[in-house]
Amino acid sequence: MYKPLPKNVTIKKSSVDGLGVFATEDIKQLSILGVSHVKDSKLARANRDGYWRTPLGGFINHSTHPNCKKSENQFTKNLYLMTIKDIKKGEELTVYYTLYPMIKSYSEQMQDDLEPIMTAPMMEME
Numbered sequence: 001m002y003k004p005l006p007k008n009v010t011i012k013k014s015s016v017d018g019l020g021v022f023a024t025e026d027i028k029q030l031s032i033l034g035v036s037h038v039k040d041s042k043l044a045r046a047n048r049d050g051y052w053r054t055p056l057g058g059f060i061n062h063s064t065h066p067n068c069k070k071s072e073n074q075f076t077k078n079l080y081l082m083t084i085k086d087i088k089k090g091e092e093l094t095v096y097y098t099l100y101p102m103i104k105s106y107s108e109q110m111q112d113d114l115e116p117i118m119t120a121p122m123m124e125m126e
Contacts, residue, residue: 004055006034009093016061020092027087032080036060036070039077056081063094070095 005011008027014020027033036057040050051057060068060081067085072078087093 006056009033009056011055011059014061014092016063016092016094018061019059020061020094021056021059023087023089023091023093025089027083029083029086031083032071033068033083033093034081035078036081037079039079051079061092061094062097064096066094066096067091068093068095 005021008023008025009021010024011019012022014022034056035054037051037053040052057070057079067083067087068081069084070079071082073080081093081095083093
């Protein structure tokens with residue numbers, strides 16, 4: 001039977017942003033909580049990454065110090081949420097968002113654009 005969330009988490013108001021995913025019991029490090037994103041090749045045309053978010057993936061918030069990470073199933077390409085630390089009952093689950101491409105800053109883009117010019121061989125002047 002399909003359950004939108006595993007029994008050890010719930011969705012409630014977050015101090016990070018809007019709603020978040022919270023532990024309803026202590027969860028051990030390296031626990032796989034379930035599917036957070038489902039890969040759909042048909043969706044890739046309409047959506048740049050081709051993933052459907054499940055409730056688990058749709059409500060988890062970002063943190064620069066996360067307690068979970070997303071892991072890809074090599075065969076299905078679905079993403080699973082896995083704890084990377086022990087999580088206490090009542091604690092919010094967070095990930096460091098990496099699914100969507102990072103946008104480079106203007107200076108980083110300029111550096112990339114200038115790289116071929118800066119590394120090109122020098123012409124000899126007569």
